[in-house]
Amino acid sequence: MKHDSFNESAEMYLKTVSELAVNEGPVPISALAGRLGVSTVSATEMVHRLQDHGLVEHQPYKGICLTECGYRQASEVIRSHRLWERFLADDLGLAWDEVHSLACRLEHATDPKVTEALDAYLGYPATCPHGNPIPRHHSTPSEPEDCPLTELRPGDSAVITRVHPESDELLEYLADLELVTGTYVSLFEVVPFNGPLVFKERERTVYLGLEAAALVFCKPVEEA
Amino acid sequence: MKHDSFNESAEMYLKTVSELAVNEGPVPISALAGRLGVSTVSATEMVHRLQDHGLVEHQPYKGICLTECGYRQASEVIRSHRLWERFLADDLGLAWDEVHSLACRLEHATDPKVTEALDAYLGYPATCPHGNPIPRHHSTPSEPEDCPLTELRPGDSAVITRVHPESDELLEYLADLELVTGTYVSLFEVVPFNGPLVFKERERTVYLGLEAAALVFCKPVEEA
DNA sequence: CCGGGTTTTCAGGTTAACCTTATCTTACAA
DNA sequence: TTGTAAGATAAGGTTAACCTGAAAACCCGG
Structure with missing residues (x-):
């Protein structure tokens, strides 16, 4: 059975x-x-x-x-998904915002044997290109210490650490704004009445809606 | 449409x-x-x-x-299949006789973009690990010059070039007999009444049924 | 040229994963 | 506490890709 x-x-x-x-x-x-x-x-x-x-x-x-069993199966799929994303982005050179949907198809066609071998081949990376941790057997996923962009106060600076949950539209949108993982941002102001967050970077100003900002996580950086 | x-x-x-x-x-x-x-x-x-x-x-x-169109689609699938086989075998180190079925699942989940990038990543290999040519756009598949093992005469020597069509059972069987692509064989005798082919290699004797032998191709080698 | 074996078609059935429409049932908040 | 929105169930329908069994069409060799 x-x-x-x-x-x-x-x-x-x-x-x-x-x-x-x-x-x-x-x-x-x-x-x-x-x-x-x-x-x-x-x-x-x-x-x-x-x-x-x-x-x-x-x-x-x-x-x-x-259930325990369901969780294990879900983790396996997510694991394979994120490993493929790493491979597609790092090795095949595909774009940050397109590897998600490409991996979405591969993940269901991947034998555990392949997942295992791929993990080793990639050198057991910690996260996918969008910053989400790659689950491994016998490793309790340590709580991430990042927070959504929405928790920043004007004047704060931070580095974008991950996007969760991932979706094509969001990733494409973020890529357009050049707000990818690793990007340094500093919050200029928060427009009232649920308006967007305004970031000011060297010579450019970026507006990010609250809906999107809630899905982008960052780690605050002390001012120099 | x-x-x-x-x-x-x-x-x-x-x-x-x-x-x-x-x-x-x-x-x-x-x-x-x-x-x-x-x-x-x-x-x-x-x-x-x-x-x-x-x-x-x-x-x-x-x-x-x-049709023309059907042929193109089939080639695309086969191309992706054989490229995955190469990757799984060469890079991930998976076994010669298991990459076929693993690739069979991946091939349908592969976007043309991925196929393209994978091909480049692998350095545009000519064949899959089982010796079959990898189709490419605008390249008429040149006629292979090999022949099935069944065409050898006792005394002939040859190198195994490919297995076609591939199937799990056949590949596993051949792997067991250590009759993989690149293997040097010399035919000792053909057992009458549709009996198997008998190969003699340093210290070992291999019997291969006609059914299987018809699917294994080789390139004859002149005796030294 | 005819009959046996292969192919094709017809009829009817199954399963998984969807859908809509409509009718309950429940939780929660005013 | 009671109304309403959210959630659950019931009923019936669709599609793709399978199946079996049986009948009809065809091809070719003797």
Whole structure:
């Protein structure tokens, strides 16, 4: 009665639950459905299927959590995803903002054997090109010490550390603004009434909406 | 009316037709079905779908041929397959007889952009680890000058150049016998009544059935 | 030229993953 | 506490890719 390495669809569900679960607590099905671009009815159906396989636990009207087994499978997919991103970006020279969607397809076609070998080949990198940690067996993911850009105060400086959760549109948008991981930024002002954050860099001014800023994390830097 | 990069199933059909089409002439649907492990009815259905998309041409009771467009798509899949095999074997160090099935999954998840970059990264290799040529745009695949092991006469010596078509069982079997590409063999005798070929190598004797031998190609070597 | 074996088609069935519409049920907040 | 929005379920439909079984069309060798 093995759940023989799941299919793409199931993997996407598990991965997405894992991504949305960072803020602790059960993930509402509507959030899942929204992120996956399916109806809540479809998502509910699928969640039940996954529950039957012992991969998630659904508490009606609350949300869903991954079981131990579901978590392991999700991690495996995420691991493969982030390793491919590293390979595509570092070795194949593909763009920072396109490796995400390319890896999204490869991740489901990757045998654990390949993931393992790829990890070794890349020298066990700590993170993907967008700064997210690469899960490894027997390594509890240490709490990241970064904070979203939205927590900066005017005058603060910081280095962008990661983007989470990743999505094509966001990454493309950030790449356009040249706000990629490793970029140094200093916050000039926060426009009132939920207006954008304004960053001033040598000769350029960048406006970043709150929605986007909440998904970009950074590590504050002491002024020189 | 784009046929927007096909799905896995269709790609497998195209790829398989391409593989079976080496012996010129239309490929019978039964052969296709056999190779893909589906019923002839299912294969017929699918072939009709592919025909509707202008990828193959089906001549009833004769067989099917790839159209220009179908051929291009098949080549793209094969190209990606063989490049992945090279990468998995040469860079990741995975075994000669397992990279085939691993690449079989990756090939359908590979964007042309990735194929292109991978090709460059690998230095535009001429063949996959099993000796089959890697198709490239604007390069007519030059006729290979090798012949199947079955054409050797007792006393002949040769170097194994490729295995075609590839399959898990065959590759595993050959790996067991240490009859991989590049191996030097000399034919000792051919057992009558469709018996196996007998190769004698320093201290070892290898028996290879006719079925298998017909799929292994070699280039004869003049005796020293 | 005819009959047996291969191909094709027809009919009907299955599964997974979706969909919509509509009707409950529940949680929470005013 | 009660109304409403969010969530769950029910019912019925779609599509792609499979399946079996059975009938019809065709090809070719004797």
